[in-house]
Amino acid sequence: MRKISNNRDPLEINGRAKGYSREELALNLPRHSKYSPALMQHIKKLPEVVLRNSGTSLAKKINRMMREVFTEAYRAKQYARTEINSRGVLFGVVQLKHRVIDLVLNYFHERWPQCVICLYNEHTHKTLLIDEKGIIREINSPLKKVVETVSKNRPLIPYFDDIQFSGEEIFETLYKSQFITERENQPYFKKMIPDQCFKLPGMRNGVEKRFRNRDLNEFL
């Protein structure tokens, strides 16, 4: 075998091996609540190999921050519970510490392109909405008021009008019906829905919390 040298950064050519590229960091690190421009300035000075090496404390910090950002966005997509009114306004409550609400809004916009999506962020106490054109706006009003205002000027859409009934009980019934007692595996369940997810607005006192997942404190 020919002699091969070890003087190149191995991780720069396999991007997902460890850590994030400089572009990914520039795009997503500012989303973190504890981000400071000084951190980005510091990152710019460092070679990529240092950033990607999880042995350094700085890389550990950056990886943790990036993970927190992506996890929060993903959890919001998973566990945000929404409602739709007959005028095609989809609304719900989220709790986002980091600046990822645009990712969540775009996710809903892709699914409901002809609807206006309003999400109230409990953390910042602001309502953000995305319209049919994909333009995001921030409004300092309670969700209910925003939904009423937006709905006023919109026509009634028949197939949204058709699904104006309570779905909570339907989901609870469906959820209970899918459980196979013989396969019960609480540790696995806890792994898939960690405790912190039950603190999210859509999950608080949700079906998953109520069904077979009570802890002793609830009985005392």
Place this chain on the structure above:
Amino acid sequence: MPSTLEKIRVLGANSKYDICASTASSRTDKYPKLFGDSKNWIGATASAGICHSYTPDGRCMSLFKTLYTNKCIYNCKYCFTNNCKHRMSFTPEEYARTFMKLYSMNVVEGVFISSGVCGSADETTEEMLEVVRLLRFKYNFGGYVHFKCLPGVSKYLLKEAITLSDRISINSEASTKDHLAEIAEQKDYYNDIITRQRWLKQIRIRHNDETLKILKDLKQDNQLRYQENMIKGRREDGYKKFRWDGAPILNSGQTTQFVVGAAESESDYDLLKRIDWGYKEIDLRRAYFSSFIPIEGTPLAGKQAASLAREHRLYQSDWLLRIYHYKLKDLKDVLTEEGNLPEGDPKVHLAREYFKDRSPVNPNQAPYKELLRVPGIGPISAKRIINLRAKKFLFKRRQDLKSVGVVLKRADPFLLINGQKQSTLSDFTNLNNSTILQSEI
């Protein structure tokens, strides 16, 4: 007349043994959209799916999964239909409305529609199709639909189902004709199941060829030209290599499901042989295994439930066939006399067998296929190793391998790093026996 809630309670419980992935859709922006780019379509799919909920057994519950009806002409020995007291059916409108409500709540990602066979397979399929038509064309739902094909359904209905769904599955239930006869004697293995699976492949390929012709006519757009080349390329490279052939219809392909442990003499080898055939012959995307659980009131109520470990081993072996491209005859080497998989990870057993007469793998020299033989090295980490070697990187430390995602705990005994290999217990036993004898003498 039962309420919608009652129907969901009963029909949902009846469908809980049907297995499906969360969405498994390969529909992304890169590929042609199922119904075009109109903004009127509601719903989307994420490539790996998004799980909106998990049941207390840890299984993802992301699809609206209920039977359309639990009335059934078949009398399968393992099935709930033997003791079902409450027979009921949804109406197409009711099913579609309920699903859309749940989708608007962001608690489900798509729909999985299955059913008992009420009257005839065609009659029931026609009603199930009506549900999908309502979803697609009344509610403009463009998201994920998994359609369960009933045994013995007509070809014209399959054609329509294919154009409306992301994935279609036909339950094989058992691996051979005899095993199926043992648990579901009314079903005709070849006619009801195999023929339908072959039809699915034929219809899909024919449709894709027609799509290619249309794409050729629309060459002016660069993106379309790219798609055309992509479909062609994937065809030429063979299905074994690229499971997804760029089809604008049935993006997630066809799947099947087996009941593990219901038929008395069915071995793991029978099941693996059957899925291997499926991957080669009918473009099967993947197979699901459901451990047999006895249901009271059925002829198999007294039979012992199949172990979940067996199901897990089958999934591991299926992964080896499907993702790692192992040959079935390789797996045959590690099976027990009864043709079942031994306890423990099949890949570790295979590696022990494979490296019995071979030297450990040197990550700086071994080809891709050899790297894949090592437990703890998967396709992604093997590709990373190859990539790094191409860039003249030398793996000198265990840490180098760890940084590309190799699980060292499992890989160590089979690796030669910097001229050194981890000693195993057997090395010591062989060596020590001779040393002790010498010293005693």
